[in-house]
Amino acid sequence: MDGLTLKRTPDAIKWIQDSLEISGIDYVLKHGTYTTTIEHSLGTIKLMLNNFQNRVFCASQMVKKDCKTSEIGQEIMKSTYQKKNYDAHPKIDNIKYDTSLNIDLSSAYAYCLFNNGLITKKTFNYLLKLPKMERLTSVGMLATSHVKYFYSGGKCIDFKPYREPTAQIFFFLIDEINYLMQDIKWILGNDFIFYWVDGVFMKPTTPKSKIEKVENLLISLNYKYKYEKVENFSVQRIQDKVIVDMIKNDETKRYEFSTGQTGRELGKHIAKKAFQDLQN
Numbered sequence: 202m203d204g205l206t207l208k209r210t211p212d213a214i215k216w217i218q219d220s221l222e223i224s225g226i227d228y229v230l231k232h233g234t235y236t237t238t239i240e241h242s243l244g245t246i247k248l249m250l251n252n253f254q255n256r257v258f259c260a261s262q263m264v265k266k267d268c269k270t271s272e273i274g275q276e277i278m279k280s281t282y283q284k285k286n287y288d289a290h291p292k293i294d295n296i297k298y299d300t301s302l303n304i305d306l307s308s309a310y311a312y313c314l315f316n317n318g319l320i321t322k323k324t325f326n327y328l329l330k331l332p333k334m335e336r337l338t339s340v341g342m343l344a345t346s347h348v349k350y351f352y353s354g355g356k357c358i359d360f361k362p363y364r365e366p367t368a369q370i371f372f373f374l375i376d377e378i379n380y381l382m383q384d385i386k387w388i389l390g391n392d393f394i395f396y397w398v399d400g401v402f403m404k405p406t407t408p409k410s411k412i413e414k415v416e417n418l419l420i421s422l423n424y425k426y427k428y429e430k431v432e433n434f435s436v437q438r439i440q441d442k443v444i445v446d447m448i449k450n451d452e453t454k455r456y457e458f459s460t461g462q463t464g465r466e467l468g469k470h471i472a473k474k475a476f477q478d479l480q481n
Contacts, residue, residue, distance in 0.1 A: 222355035233347035
């Protein structure tokens with residue numbers, strides 16, 4: 202199994218762990234945001250969530266370097282921030298519209314970094330050249346984390362968590378965009394339906410005057426925006442759970458969220474096995 206690079210799935214990780222246990226080989230399992238590696242005496246096995254281009258890691262390093270060397274970045278890293286990035290009208294009920302108005306911020310996190318003096322113009326321009334998902338990943342790497350699980354005799358004997366020191370900068374970005382979305386929610390009032398990360402949805406009957414206020418707010422804060430085509434829009438609220446279905450830019454979309462926290466099943470699987478071993 203030396204030198205393998207596999208697609209990261211629970212079954213793949215379990216197969217490797219079982220094989221090493223049967224063979225009596227001690228190992229260290231490092232489970233991170235994007236990669237899981239298993240290091241043992243015969244080599245290393247890497248399991249990747251995605252195969253990223255080198256430009257993603259290059260952009261990530263540029264962002265981290267700028268953030269660490271900026272005064273505001275140093276201050277942000279000492280604080281803590283909320284991570285909520287969605288909300289719905291508190292009195293929303295089951296609704297259906299043939300169309301809905303949707304304003305999306307363009308490259309929201311890149312603009313947020315630049316607008317707050319966290320990155321240079323050079324880094325900002327580099328980010329804007331990346332495809333959307335690569336840009337998000339590059340910025341998201343500010344908050345990469347991993348846990349190392351140490352296995353001996355098939356049992357976990359210790360673990361050590363790690364989080365990038367720049368993590369709070371990423372959470373700051375989430376918080377800043379969320380504040381902006383809350384401002385838009387306040388402007389729209391009863392015409393507001395919900396927002397998700399950097400996109401806000403409103404009733405098709407929203408007055409033009411309110412839309413112009415939203416546009417002026419975004420322009421004043423130096424955020425680019427665009428309108429997206431939304432059809433067959435429907436919302437269901439089941440207690441604290443909200444389900445939104447739509448066709449956005451001719452693609453079927455579903456958003457589900459609640460006041461609860463959604464667990465990461467893969468991380469739970471690894472942690473559960475480790476903690477069971479530590480308790481035995």
